[in-house]
Amino acid sequence: MKHILLAGASGRLGREILAAGQPKSFTVHPLSRTEMSRIGETVAKLTKSSQDRFIVVDVTLPEGTETIVTSLLSGPHPSSLLAFIVGSTGHSDGQIEKLRETGSKIPVILSSNFSRGVYLFEELLNARTSTGASVSELARTLGFDLSLWESHHTLKKDAPSGTARTIANAAGVQPERIASTRVGAVVGEHTLFMSQESEELRITHTAHARRLFAEGALDLCARIFERPLGAGKFSMSEALRLLLKN
Ligand SMILES: NC(=O)c1ccc[n+]([C@@H]2O[C@H](COP(=O)([O-])OP(=O)(O)OC[C@H]3O[C@@H](n4cnc5c(N)ncnc54)[C@H](OP(=O)(O)O)[C@@H]3O)[C@@H](O)[C@H]2O)c1
Structure with missing residues (x-):
């Protein structure tokens, strides 16, 4: 058993x-x-x-x-x-x-986050592109600016979330480039922005339920x-x- x-x-x-x-x-x-x-x-x-x-x-x-x-x-x-x-x-x-x-x-x-989606998010950021660089390194080389946003319910005490810190670390985003919102009953949302003047790529993980x-x-x-x-x-x-x- x-x-x-x-x-x-x-x-x-x-x-x-x-x-x-x-x-x-x-x-x-x-x-x-x-x-x-x-x-x-x-x-x-x-x-x-x-x-x-x-x-x-x-x-x-x-x-x-x-x-x-x-x-x-x-x-x-x-x-x-x-x-x-x-x-x-x-x-x-x-x-x-x-x-x-x-x-x-x-x-x-x-494990501060048991989510398998967040694990995939981290793997995506740790993976190597065909150039040998990671996605975030390649994005910077191509002129993109990177930042992170996370949102959680109002009862959550810590900000930014532990998960946001982990993702930011994997993407080389400085902690001061993480924005946090505490609103309603949001279970959890994390978005990595890769942005430049004329275009933007976002990678988002959304937690639908606890x-x-x-x-x-x-x-x-x-x-x-x-x-x-x-x-x-x-x-x-x-x-x-x-x-x-x-
Ligand atoms: N890893 C993840 O993915 C994840 C996701 C969400 C939350 N969390 C974390 O999981 C923990 C629990 O979250 P929650 O929302 O379930 O909290 P919660 O509703 O407040 O439950 C806390 C539990 O811990 C017990 N407890 C409290 N103090 C204790 C002590 N000194 N000795 C033994 N048991 C004690 C409580 O028992 P009594 O009922 O007897 O007080 C209760 O069963 C938190 O640390 C939270 O940050 C982790």
């Missing part, structure tokens, strides 16, 4: 993951706070056969991540635990360092169950690159 141990199941994203997980070929177990602090024991309790495999998915807040990290670092973990996927955001430098440390024991995937994050998280889990990663700390795109490689 394949099992996902879900920390933060009562939250907005956690509920989406529980709902999206129903028809899949694995079971999603919501973790209580006590279970989060005893991952080894929780895995042992749920293990019924030597075929059982587990992935911990964390969509809590940084304090929740810390509880799980402390538990994973405090003793040997069962080999049936294949990965720790961290979808929560806003970790301090110290917490990121602890996650790196945890990565020396089991694969840790730190469900996409849940589906992206479960897709990542399914790939890890099929093809477990080695120890280390990975971003979502680094993990997907390894998992999708022929």
Whole structure:
């Protein structure tokens, strides 16, 4: 059996993951706070056969991540635990360092955006054109000016979004060339503008529903169950690159 141990199941994203997980070929177990602090024991309790495999998915807040990290670092973990996927955001430098440390024991995937479309966006920007340059390098050579715009709902506290920073970094756009709008219930939109006086090329990613994050998280889990990663700390795109490689 394949099992996902879900920390933060009562939250907005956690509920989406529980709902999206129903028809899949694995079971999603919501973790209580006590279970989060005893991952080894929780895995042992749920293990019924030597075929059982587990992935911990964390969509809590940084304090929740810390509880799980402390538990994973405090003793040997069962080999049936294949990965720790961290979808929560806003970790301090110290917490990121602890996650790196945890990565020396089991694969840790730190993903501030589970969207597969955003992963494709990044891949597009990292790819080489036939000239050998990336799209953004080529655009600059051809005289285009590059900037980024992102829009999210009014409850989103950080601006620019973490995803905008990642895309800007991949396109060589300086952080001050990112514009942010907070309006209504927008799930998320990111547009890279390549513009010059007489023409403009735009690449846009639009998130239609929060469900996409849940589906992206479960897709990542399914790939890890099929093809477990080695120890280390990975971003979502680094993990997907390894998992999708022929
Ligand atoms: N990676 C992505 O694609 C993506 C997408 C959207 C959001 N996020 C991130 O995912 C996280 C959750 O977002 P959300 O909108 O679902 O938030 P939310 O609705 O506020 O849910 C937070 C969840 O974390 C739990 N929690 C809070 N503090 C905790 C602690 N100290 N120990 C253990 N559990 C704790 C809450 O449990 P209680 O109900 O018991 O308080 C709840 O289940 C945020 O960090 C957000 O930025 C990531």
